Amino acid sequence: MSSGPEPHIVIVGAGFGGLEAARNLADAPVRITLIDQRNHHLFQPLLYQVATASLPTSEIAWPIRFLLRGHKNVTTLLGTVTGVDKGHKQVLLDGAPPIAFDTLILATGARHSYFGHDEWEPYAPGVKTLEDATRIRRRILSAFEQAEWETDPERRAEWLTFVIIGAGPTGVELAGTIAELAHDTLRGDFRNFDTRSARVILVEAGPRILAGFTEDLSAYAERALNGLGVEVRLGQPVSECRADGIMLGGEFLPARTILWAAGVAASPAAEWLGAAADRAGRVRVEPDLSAPGEPAIFVIGDTAFVAGADGKPVPGIAPAAKQQGRYVAGLIKARLRGKPAPPPFGYRNAGNLATIGKRAAIVDFGWIKLRGRLAWWIWGIAHIFFLIGLRNRLAVALNWLWIYVSGHRSARLITQREPGGSQDAR
Amino acid sequence: MSSGPEPHIVIVGAGFGGLEAARNLADAPVRITLIDQRNHHLFQPLLYQVATASLPTSEIAWPIRFLLRGHKNVTTLLGTVTGVDKGHKQVLLDGAPPIAFDTLILATGARHSYFGHDEWEPYAPGVKTLEDATRIRRRILSAFEQAEWETDPERRAEWLTFVIIGAGPTGVELAGTIAELAHDTLRGDFRNFDTRSARVILVEAGPRILAGFTEDLSAYAERALNGLGVEVRLGQPVSECRADGIMLGGEFLPARTILWAAGVAASPAAEWLGAAADRAGRVRVEPDLSAPGEPAIFVIGDTAFVAGADGKPVPGIAPAAKQQGRYVAGLIKARLRGKPAPPPFGYRNAGNLATIGKRAAIVDFGWIKLRGRLAWWIWGIAHIFFLIGLRNRLAVALNWLWIYVSGHRSARLITQREPGGSQDAR
Incomplete structure (x- = not known):
C-alpha cells in the first residue's frame, strides 16, 4: 500500500x-x-454441483492471490x-x-432477489456463494435423514418433497440433479422408505422453462426433466414461502426443502x-x-x-x-498511452448452455443449436476448459467420470449446522 | 425401526x-x-491436512449410510x-x-481436553471434526490475510506467529505443515511481507516430542521439524491461552493463531x-x-x-x-451361536507412524524402525491404503502428488466466518 x-x-x-x-x-x-x-474466486456456473453433493468446494474455488501471484503489480486484499x-x-x-x-x-x-419478500430467504435459500451451496447441500441431505426417522407417511412425504423456484439454467440444473440424487445416487442407502418416492417440483411463473433459449430447446429441456421425474409447474408465481411449504396459485404445497433460483x-x-x-x-x-x-x-x-x-x-x-x-x-x-478511446463496448454472444442431469443438455451457439447427449458432452468439455488450472480440471473430470460410471457422488457431507435451527440438529 | x-x-x-x-x-x-x-465417517488421521489446506473435506469423509448400503440388516440414523x-x-x-x-x-x-481450562477453547481450537478443521484452516489463512493489511511490524509479527500446543503426532503434523505453508506454498502470494518471516512454535510440556516413540526417533523428528523452520519449546506447560498469545514459563508469547493438540x-x-x-x-x-x-x-x-x-x-x-x-x-x-466366549481382548500393535512435513516421517513397527524419506513413503502409502474406496484413494493420491511436485495446495478456502468474531471478518 x-x-x-x-x-x-x-x-x-x-x-x-x-x-x-x-x-x-x-x-x-x-x-x-x-x-x-472472500479469499477465493468462485466458478459460479458449477456451484449448483456443490449444492447437490457432486463436487467438493475446493474444486471450483481458487485463492485469488494465488491466481495473481505472478503479477507483482497486483496487491490482493481480503x-x-x-x-x-x-x-x-x-x-x-x-x-x-x-x-x-x-x-x-x-x-x-x-x-x-426475493422481489420484496426478503422474509422468504431462511425458507428458500439461493445459491451464490460456497456457504450458500453447503447450506443447500446440508438441507437436501438432511431432508432424507429426517425421512428415515419419520413414521407418519404424510410427514415423510413432506420431507421428500423438493421445490425449486425459478426455471432458469440454475433452477433446471438443481432440479435435474436433485432428481438424480433421489432416484439414483441415494437409492439403496435408506431402510425405511424408497428414495425414488421423492418428488422434485420445478416452479416457474413464466410460460416456459429456460426462457433465454428458443421454444423448441426449452420444450426439449422440459421433456428431459420429466424423464428424470421432475414435475414442472408453469405460469403461476409463488405467493408465499414457509418452513413447511409454498403457496402456489392459491393452493398450499407442503415441502420441507425449498430452493430459490428465481431472481x-x-x-x-x-x-x-x-x-x-x-x-x-x-x-x-x-x-x-x-x-x-x-x-x-x-x-x-x-x-x-x-x-x-x-x-x-x-x-x-x-x-x-x-x-x-x-x-x-x-x-x-x-x-x-494517450491513445484514442476504443469504440463502445459490444457484447459477443459466445453461446448459451444449460444442462439437465448427467445425460442431456441444450446448447445454442446462434449458428447451431444442439440437444441431448452430444450437447451434454459439449457442455461438460466447455466447463472443464473454463476451469482454471490443470489440477482442478483433472479433479473435476475425475469426479464427473466417477458419477457418470458409478452413480455415486462423493461430497455427500452434512456440515455446519444451521444456527439455532432444529431442522437438521436432531 | x-x-x-x-x-x-x-x-x-x-x-x-x-x-x-x-x-x-x-x-x-x-x-x-x-x-x-454426523452423517459421515471421518478418516481422522488425515484431518490435520484439511486444517492446513492440503485436502478438501470430502476426500477424508464418507456418508455412513453409503458405506453400509450393502448391509440390509443395518439401519443408519443421524x-x-x-x-x-x-x-x-x-x-x-x-x-x-x-x-x-x-x-x-x-x-x-x-x-x-483443556485440562480444566475450557475457557481456552475459543482461543486454541483443536481438530477432531470437519468443522474443527475448516475453522482452523480459516484461522491460519486469515492470519496471513491480516498480516497483508497490517502496517505496524510488531502487530504483523503477531499475525505471523503460529503456536501449536502439544507435540504428539497431530501437533507435529500441524506444525510441520504450517511451516511448509508459510515457507513454500504461500511464498510469492503476498506483497507487503515475506511469508517466510512467519514463526511456527511447537510447545510441549513434556521433555521431548512424540513421546510415544523411542528417544532416537523423537530426536530425529525434532531435527526434521527444525529443518522446516519450526521452533520446538519443551518442558514447560502453557499456563494461559488468550486471543493474542499464550503464557509459557511465566513469559508472554504474542501469537494470533493458537492450536490445541495437547489432550x-x-x-x-x-x-x-x-x-x-x-x-x-x-x-x-x-x-x-x-x-x-x-x-x-x-x-x-x-x-x-x-x-x-x-x-x-x-x-x-x-x-x-x-x-x-x-x-x-x-x-x-x-x-x-451358543459358543464359548472368546479369550479377553488383546491389542496387536500394528506400528506407530508420524509424519513431519512432506519429506520426512518416522515409523516404528517394533521389529524395525525407519525414518526419513522411505518412512514418509511408507506413511503415505499406508494412509492411502486405509482410505475407503478407490475414488478417494485416487483423489488423495492426486492431491499429494500435486503438492509434492508443485508445492501448491488446492484447498486454501476461507469459509464460514466466525460467529460474532471480528478476527477474520474485515
Whole structure:
C-alpha cells in the first residue's frame, strides 16, 4: 500500500469481471489493488454441483492471490468495501482506512432477489456463494435423514418433497440433479422408505422453462426433466414461502426443502455511486462502461446494466463479465498511452448452455443449436476448459467420470449446522 | 425401526470402532441400528491436512449410510444420543423416542481436553471434526490475510506467529505443515511481507516430542521439524491461552493463531452408564470390553480404557478401535451361536507412524524402525491404503502428488466466518 508514481487502479470484486480486468492490466505501468470480501474466486456456473453433493468446494474455488501471484503489480486484499467517496476518490472499507484510487472498477456482482419478500430467504435459500451451496447441500441431505426417522407417511412425504423456484439454467440444473440424487445416487442407502418416492417440483411463473433459449430447446429441456421425474409447474408465481411449504396459485404445497433460483439483485454499487439503476439495482453505465459523469469509475459484470449492439441488455453471465473486464482494461491502457478511446463496448454472444442431469443438455451457439447427449458432452468439455488450472480440471473430470460410471457422488457431507435451527440438529 | 425376531444391536458412533463392529455383524442374524451425530465417517488421521489446506473435506469423509448400503440388516440414523437407560435397555435421544436394544455398543470417541481450562477453547481450537478443521484452516489463512493489511511490524509479527500446543503426532503434523505453508506454498502470494518471516512454535510440556516413540526417533523428528523452520519449546506447560498469545514459563508469547493438540477427553459414555472412569473420562471396561456389570453393553475405541496384554493401556488410535470393534462383533456372534466366549481382548500393535512435513516421517513397527524419506513413503502409502474406496484413494493420491511436485495446495478456502468474531471478518 505504499504510494508510487504509477496510477493506482482499485478493483472491487474478484469474480469473472474483476479478475479478468486485473489480469489484463497486469502488464501496464499501473499499481493495482484488488479487494474482495472472500479469499477465493468462485466458478459460479458449477456451484449448483456443490449444492447437490457432486463436487467438493475446493474444486471450483481458487485463492485469488494465488491466481495473481505472478503479477507483482497486483496487491490482493481480503476486505469489505462499504462505499465510495467520489469527491476524494477513495474506497471506504469496514474496519480499515480508506484506499485512494486514480481509477476504480466496481465488479461487485449480484445476490438473489426475493422481489420484496426478503422474509422468504431462511425458507428458500439461493445459491451464490460456497456457504450458500453447503447450506443447500446440508438441507437436501438432511431432508432424507429426517425421512428415515419419520413414521407418519404424510410427514415423510413432506420431507421428500423438493421445490425449486425459478426455471432458469440454475433452477433446471438443481432440479435435474436433485432428481438424480433421489432416484439414483441415494437409492439403496435408506431402510425405511424408497428414495425414488421423492418428488422434485420445478416452479416457474413464466410460460416456459429456460426462457433465454428458443421454444423448441426449452420444450426439449422440459421433456428431459420429466424423464428424470421432475414435475414442472408453469405460469403461476409463488405467493408465499414457509418452513413447511409454498403457496402456489392459491393452493398450499407442503415441502420441507425449498430452493430459490428465481431472481437476482445487483450489489449496492449504484447506491455507493448515487447513480441511476435499473429495476434489479444495476448501474446504468455509459457505452464505455463508465459510471454516468464519472470517467474514472467503471462498473462491470452483474452489477452493471448496458445494452449490447442488438439493443438487448447484456446478460448476467460469466462470458459477458469477462468481456467487460477485458474491455475496461484495454480502455484504461489506451488512456495511459494517450491513445484514442476504443469504440463502445459490444457484447459477443459466445453461446448459451444449460444442462439437465448427467445425460442431456441444450446448447445454442446462434449458428447451431444442439440437444441431448452430444450437447451434454459439449457442455461438460466447455466447463472443464473454463476451469482454471490443470489440477482442478483433472479433479473435476475425475469426479464427473466417477458419477457418470458409478452413480455415486462423493461430497455427500452434512456440515455446519444451521444456527439455532432444529431442522437438521436432531 | 420395525421390531423383528432377531436380536437388536444398537451401535452409537460410526468412527473406526463402531463402523468395524457394524460391518463384522452384518452377516449375523441380527438387526443393527447405527446412530451417529454426523452423517459421515471421518478418516481422522488425515484431518490435520484439511486444517492446513492440503485436502478438501470430502476426500477424508464418507456418508455412513453409503458405506453400509450393502448391509440390509443395518439401519443408519443421524441423531444425538443423550443417555442410556440400563434398566429398560434403551438408548435415549435428543428429539426422538428412545430406541430399545438387546445389545449396545458405545463407540462415541473423544473430544479435546483443556485440562480444566475450557475457557481456552475459543482461543486454541483443536481438530477432531470437519468443522474443527475448516475453522482452523480459516484461522491460519486469515492470519496471513491480516498480516497483508497490517502496517505496524510488531502487530504483523503477531499475525505471523503460529503456536501449536502439544507435540504428539497431530501437533507435529500441524506444525510441520504450517511451516511448509508459510515457507513454500504461500511464498510469492503476498506483497507487503515475506511469508517466510512467519514463526511456527511447537510447545510441549513434556521433555521431548512424540513421546510415544523411542528417544532416537523423537530426536530425529525434532531435527526434521527444525529443518522446516519450526521452533520446538519443551518442558514447560502453557499456563494461559488468550486471543493474542499464550503464557509459557511465566513469559508472554504474542501469537494470533493458537492450536490445541495437547489432550483428549472421552465422550460422556461413562456418565451415561454411571461407570467408573479413568482420568480422561474413559470407561474402565472388563477384559471382554463390556461395561462393568453390564454384559450386554460394550464400550470400545477412544471412550474405553483397557490394558493390553503387556499391561500398558491400549492407545487411542484407529487400529486399536478397529480391533476392538471386530473383537466385540465376534464375541456377540459367538454368544448368538451358543459358543464359548472368546479369550479377553488383546491389542496387536500394528506400528506407530508420524509424519513431519512432506519429506520426512518416522515409523516404528517394533521389529524395525525407519525414518526419513522411505518412512514418509511408507506413511503415505499406508494412509492411502486405509482410505475407503478407490475414488478417494485416487483423489488423495492426486492431491499429494500435486503438492509434492508443485508445492501448491488446492484447498486454501476461507469459509464460514466466525460467529460474532471480528478476527477474520474485515
